Amino acid sequence: MSPPASATRRFVILISGRGSNMRSLVEACAAEGWPAEIAAVIANKADAAGLAWAAERGIPTAVVPHKAYPTRDAFDVALAECIDTFAPDYVLLAGFMRVLTPAFVTRYTGRLVNIHPSLLPAFPGLHTHAQALAIGVQAHGCTVHFVTPVLDHGPIIAQGVVPVLVGDTADDLAERVLGVEHRVYPAVCRWLAEGRVQLADRLVHVEGDAPRLFFAESPHG
Numbered sequence: 001m002s003p004p005a006s007a008t009r010r011f012v013i014l015i016s017g018r019g020s021n022m023r024s025l026v027e028a029c030a031a032e033g034w035p036a037e038i039a040a041v042i043a044n045k046a047d048a049a050g051l052a053w054a055a056e057r058g059i060p061t062a063v064v065p066h067k068a069y070p071t072r073d074a075f076d077v078a079l080a081e082c083i084d085t086f087a088p089d090y091v092l093l094a095g096f097m098r099v100l101t102p103a104f105v106t107r108y109t110g111r112l113v114n115i116h117p118s119l120l121p122a123f124p125g126l127h128t129h130a131q132a133l134a135i136g137v138q139a140h141g142c143t144v145h146f147v148t149p150v151l152d153h154g155p156i157i158a159q160g161v162v163p164v165l166v167g168d169t170a171d172d173l174a175e176r177v178l179g180v181e182h183r184v185y186p187a188v189c190r191w192l193a194e195g196r197v198q199l200a201d202r203l204v205h206v207e208g209d210a211p212r213l214f215f216a217e218s219p220h221g
């Protein structure tokens with residue numbers, strides 16, 4: 001189901017930890033006046049630092065603790081029930097560290113978006129920066145994509161590129177990638193808010209042909 005053509009889009013953001021991407025979305029939405037509302041921030045851990053930040057700003061928050069559910073399916077059903085109380089147009093994964101079941105993903109087809117810290121299809125899964133260093137790639141980055149049942153393989157909306165520099169550690173790379181994440185994800189969510197993103201046959205089109213490749217602002221981040 002696509003959101004209506006002219007409306008304030010409702011975003012629900014899912015986090016597991018510090019939530020710096022969530023913050024970048026909240027701040028850009030307010031500063032740039034997107035036709036969108038952050039309807040809620042939901043975490044699977046009560047101590048996710050980003051929850052307190054969102055609550056302080058008056059954004060509705062909720063916790064669905066994955067440890068309280070006996071199976072992945074049961075957790076995903078509870079999570080979907082919680083999400084749906086906020087009636088979102090889009091569900092944005094922003095450092096949400098749970099693998100989601102096909103039933104959950106299918107429920108939100110075309111409305112579930114993730115940011116992954118690599119240039120997909122390279123390095124799906126965890127430890128992407130260490131994987132990048134181990135194989136010697138010279139460019140690394142992030143990908144914002146629609147989520148499909150195959151982990152980290154959905155249609156690509158936009159990517160951000162950073163160089164890999166001599167002597168980089170995984171932490172150096174993580175910091176540099178995060179810098180470009182905070183530009184790519186807000187740009188994508190603005191397009192979503194403006195109703196400019198179409199998904200057809202596994203390929204994404206952004207109305208107006210906005211450039212969908214972003215670069216680090218300096219070689220160091």
Ligand code: GRF
Nearest residue numbers: 018019020021095115116117
């Ligand atoms: C980011 O690198 C994101 O790409 C990955 O997890 C990290 C979350 O960071 N999925 P934050 O919680 O948004 O600060």
